Amino acid sequence: MIILTDEPLDAAAVTDSVRRDGNGAVVTFLGTTRDNFGGKTVTRLEYEAYDAMAVKKLQEVRDSLCRDYGIADVAIAHRTGRVDVGHISLIVAVASPHRREAFEACHEAVNRIKTIVPIWKKEWFADGSRWVACEDHEFADEAEHTHAHAERHAAPVGDD
Amino acid sequence: MIILTDEPLDAAAVTDSVRRDGNGAVVTFLGTTRDNFGGKTVTRLEYEAYDAMAVKKLQEVRDSLCRDYGIADVAIAHRTGRVDVGHISLIVAVASPHRREAFEACHEAVNRIKTIVPIWKKEWFADGSRWVACEDHEFADEAEHTHAHAERHAAPVGDD
Amino acid sequence: MFALYRERAGSALVSVELPEGSTAGDLTAAVRAEYPRLAPPEVRIVVAVNAEYADDDQPLCPGDEVCLIPPVSGGMPMREAARR
Amino acid sequence: MFALYRERAGSALVSVELPEGSTAGDLTAAVRAEYPRLAPPEVRIVVAVNAEYADDDQPLCPGDEVCLIPPVSGGMPMREAARR
Secondary structure (H helix, E strand, O other): OEEEEOOOOOHHHHHHOOOOOOOOEEEEEEEEOOOEEOOEEEEEEEEEEOHHHHHHHHHHHHHHHHHHHOOOEEEEEEEOEEEEOOOEEEEEEEEEOOHHHHHHHHHHHHHHHHHHOOEEEEEEEOOEEEEOOOHHHOOOOHHHOOOOOOOHHHOOOOOO | OEEEEOOOOOHHHHHHHHOOOOOOEEEEEEEEOOOEEOOEEEEEEEEEEOHHHHHHHHHHHHHHHHHHHOOOEEEEEEEOEEEEOOOEEEEEEEEEOOHHHHHHHHHHHHHHHHHHOOEEEEEEEOOEEEEOOOHHHOOOOHHHOOOOOOOHHHOOOOOO | OOHHHHHHHOOOOOOOOOOOOOEHHHHHHHHHHHOOOOOOOOOOOEEEEOOEEEOOOOEOOOOOOEEEEOOEOOEOOOHHHHOO | OOHHHHHHHOOOOOOOOOOOOOEHHHHHHHHHHHOOOOOOOOOOOEEEEOOEEEOOOOEOOOOOOEEEEOOEOOEOOOHHHHOO
16 A cells, blocks of 8 residues: 555555564554644744656655565555644555564655655745755855754754 | 553554654564464464563563663553464554664564563464474473474474 | 463452562462463563562562563563663 | 755745756756755755656656655654665
């Protein structure tokens, strides 16, 4: 199951899609909009995707995990558009006979998704917004820009 | 949330219990009854608990994880009695601001539960049954015993 | 007694006589003497006193709840692990 | 163009003229020339041709769908990672 949608995500449905009688372990990751970033209050996130390529890359992530971890049951769902605080933007569910592969593959899935899938995240604060992970793309005079930006040191890569 | 019950477990309820606006990551583990073990068909599992001590030890696991990983939101639910193939016997849900702690703490929670919590698992096969992890407690003449037993090499510790 | 031990003893509750000042280890020894097929002699039987893992040298008091703990699925329960 | 680049260019679609035989790198250079504030000069702009990451020396054909890809949240997209 690969889902890319601007509708709310259903964690139970994604998790249930990987359950099989031959699996003893199911690990599900939910990425949710956190209410703060770098000490500032986040009011919402907005995700923008290059849809056709994103779906293809999500499938590639799933296929590469199945190959690398010797597993068969991986489901990924990503939401686009506005995602309010506390709501789910990403679900990864992995099931396998034993728990170690399920934990490791699920964690690695999230890492790969955030590295290769063309989906961009914009954080909205009370006083402005910023595209996440675009720090390298800021110009030296960016502080004068109309949008407020989180400070560099407060923007680790792969933050959620 | 710590639950020890002989009723079916509700994965969504346990997961939702750890979601908070300050958390960006939720990791949920489901342990389910696998339909095979060591090449033999498993028909069901049966869990027996020393109830009062099990609840206390589950709380200790939760508290030790919160301390060791600097997190606040951990929920554990364990089912006892008969658990048919495909059904859930254990749920661990961990939420944290960032995903790394959630993955690591959830995996470690399952390891700790299976080491220190007095809950025993009996596997039922078509032709017999065995208590899991009691290999050291078998006598040399055990092969003559009325119950069939999985072979030693097929019984790794912490199998699900 | 639970699980494997309960089945081997044929009962969840067993009764043994112990002199005053006996320890948890004395108790497991007495139970072993009565139920020699509970566990092979080379295997230590883990014991819980009042719902907490106990060393063999822990003294028992009248009214203590004592349980013999078969191995759980992830391995032998360890006091060290329990105290982390 | 998406996200940061779309906002900086003020449009999702931009149009540049390229001679026949141009590469993906020629295209990003031409877009940069037209939109100097898209990204600082020291930053490589990642490009996708027909929904696949492309090297700068990949030749473009008429009808190719070309997108400029800002960094995603976990870091710069890498062709290596994509091919694992």
